[in-house]
Amino acid sequence: MNSETMAMTALNSKLDTVCIFGTGDFGRSLGLRLLEAGYDVVYGSRNPKNSALLPKGAKVMPHEEASRSARVIFVAIHRENYDFLASLSPALGGKVLVDISNNLNKHQYTKSNAEYLSMLVPGALVVKAFNTISAWSLQSGGLDANRQVLICGNHVDAKQVVVDIAHSLCLNAVDRGSLRVASELEDLPLQLFPLWRLPLRISAGLLGAFFLYVLIRDVVYARVVDNKDNSFRIMVSLANKVFPMVALVMLALCYLPGIIAAFLQLNNGTKYRRFPDWLDHWMLCRKQLGLLALAFAFLHVMYTLVIPIRYFVFYKRANMYISLVKENKTYEFEEKWAWRSDAYLSMGMLGFALFVLLGLTSLPSVSNSLNWREFRFIQSKLGYLSLLLCTAHVFLYGWDKFLHMSAYKWWMPSSYMLSLVVPCIVLVLKTVLIMPCVDRTITRIRQGWERPFKAGMGKDSKNSQPLIL
Ligand SMILES: NC(=O)C1=CN([C@@H]2O[C@H](COP(=O)(O)OP(=O)(O)OC[C@H]3O[C@@H](n4cnc5c(N)ncnc54)[C@H](OP(=O)(O)O)[C@@H]3O)[C@@H](O)[C@H]2O)C=CC1
Numbered sequence: 001m002n003s004e005t006m007a008m009t010a011l012n013s014k015l016d017t018v019c020i021f022g023t024g025d026f027g028r029s030l031g032l033r034l035l036e037a038g039y040d041v042v043y044g045s046r047n048p049k050n051s052a053l054l055p056k057g058a059k060v061m062p063h064e065e066a067s068r069s070a071r072v073i074f075v076a077i078h079r080e081n082y083d084f085l086a087s088l089s090p091a092l093g094g095k096v097l098v099d100i101s102n103n104l105n106k107h108q109y110t111k112s113n114a115e116y117l118s119m120l121v122p123g124a125l126v127v128k129a130f131n132t133i134s135a136w137s138l139q140s141g142g143l144d145a146n147r148q149v150l151i152c153g154n155h156v157d158a159k160q161v162v163v164d165i166a167h168s169l170c171l172n173a174v175d176r177g178s179l180r181v182a183s184e185l186e187d188l189p190l191q192l193f194p195l196w197r198l199p200l201r202i203s204a205g206l207l208g209a210f211f212l213y214v215l216i217r218d219v220v221y222a223r224v225v226d227n228k229d230n231s232f233r234i235m236v237s238l239a240n241k242v243f244p245m246v247a248l249v250m251l252a253l254c255y256l257p258g259i260i261a262a263f264l265q266l267n268n269g270t271k272y273r274r275f276p277d278w279l280d281h282w283m284l285c286r287k288q289l290g291l292l293a294l295a296f297a298f299l300h301v302m303y304t305l306v307i308p309i310r311y312f313v314f315y316k317r318a319n320m321y322i323s324l325v326k327e328n329k330t331y332e333f334e335e336k337w338a339w340r341s342d343a344y345l346s347m348g349m350l351g352f353a354l355f356v357l358l359g360l361t362s363l364p365s366v367s368n369s370l371n372w373r374e375f376r377f378i379q380s381k382l383g384y385l386s387l388l389l390c391t392a393h394v395f396l397y398g399w400d401k402f403l404h405m406s407a408y409k410w411w412m413p414s415s416y417m418l419s420l421v422v423p424c425i426v427l428v429l430k431t432v433l434i435m436p437c438v439d440r441t442i443t444r445i446r447q448g449w450e451r452p453f454k455a456g457m458g459k460d461s462k463n464s465q466p467l468i469l
């Protein structure tokens with residue numbers, strides 16, 4: 001038996017007892033779960049007599065005594081109170097010290113808490129883990145919360161011991177590498193939807209801009225010029241104009257960064273050149289952009305479904321029937337209108353169905369079951385088709401409004417027309433990119449080929465992520 005195996009055996013033989021320093025919220029929740037999983041739990045506390053709130057079956061002792069009874073010690077104490085651990089150094093030598101601490105702010109300290117702990121207790125095997133799991137989710141059994149325990153540390157065996165504990169608590173353990181990434185793990189709980197921020201800002205900006213525009217055009221302008229009060233239209237009509245426009249523009253914005261990146265690669269003649277940071281960031285949040293666009297498309301579907309039961313629609317129809325009867329006229333069937341309305345409805349439904357498919361395949365559980373080619377086919381080809389169909393839907397719905405400009409001045413075009421600008425640009429550029437000669441060049445560039453006269457230019461770093469056009 002080599003020394004490593006012996007050390008491992010020694011670690012495992014003592015695994016039935018786990019020590020926790022600190023009897024606070026986290027310490028108590030963790031202790032409870034460990035007891036339920038069959039471990040013996042010993043708490044190290046400043047106040048060993050105060051065990052009223054602790055889980056039944058756990059022992060409480062002063063820190064040094066508690067540390068002697070186990071090889072694995074969870075440090076459930078805030079970093080600010082770590083100093084006393086230095087004096088326990090001799091007792092903690094060779095023990096696995098699990099640092100679970102988080103900070104109040106990002107980059108609060110120059111050194112991560114885990115590195116600081118390993119500096120305080122140099123003989124201990126420090127592992128960073130469990131800081132991304134909350135005391136509440138531990139208590140609730142992790143059934144309705146994050147179950148992923150991210151682990152890092154410099155000692156493989158020590159990390160394995162923590163992985164085993166995580167597994168026995170029915171949590172998933174992910175090894176993230178050495179203790180150097182500890183500060184990254186400590187920043188994770190402080191993040192608030194980092195990839196959603198830009199998409200949320202974009203959607204709020206588009207919502208505000210489109211709403212203001214249709215408000216001025218359909219309500220204020222009608223009031224000032226025609227002395228007509230259209231303000232009741234704000235609730236449903238205007239909302240149902242704004243939502244599809246925002247959805248369409250945002251869907252197009254999901255594809256635009258990939259297209260810009262492809263043109264940059266074509267221009268650079270190589271893929272070994274970094275994209276600008278803003279493009280990298282934009283590409284990283286395409287999924288969130290798409291999901292928000294899908295949410296707006298859903299709203300559009302719901303608002304459209306209630307149209308027949310609106311008072312205004314009922315009133316307009318009744319008025320029309322009454323005037324037809326009064327004037328003894330019939331409601332003529334116009335084939336052109338029948339075609340147009342069926343065409344735009346059909347395009348909208350097909351585009352929306354593909355849009356939903358895009359949303360579904362972006363879920364990790366679904367995308368995990370697809371290989372890269374299948375995923376790319378759906379996200380790129382079917383996504384392009386969805387954008388094309390949705391653009392056609394909006395175009396067919398509003399085309400007479402585009403042509404019939406007399407009611408409005410040239411400086412106040414139809415809002416539908418405005419919403420088509422970005423999707424049309426994206427569709428044209430995308431069509432250029434799928435032309436065989438361009439597509440061939442891009443494929444070669446992505447396989448590592450470099451245009452001769454540009455070769456070697458700025459081989460500074462590889463792209464941070466593969467592209468989906
Ligand atoms: N609560 C949570 O959801 C999560 C917490 N964490 C981390 O877990 C650690 C503990 O958090 P939490 O349990 O919420 O905090 P609490 O404040 O509830 O508990 C901290 C414990 O630390 C001990 N302590 C306090 N001051 C000192 C000191 N001067 N010297 C020695 N021990 C001291 C006390 O135990 P005693 O009186 O027995 O000595 C106290 O109960 C923190 O580092 C936190 O960042 C990480 C993820 C989630």
Ligand SMILES: [Fe+3]
Nearest residue numbers: 244300348393
């Ligand atoms: Fe529509």
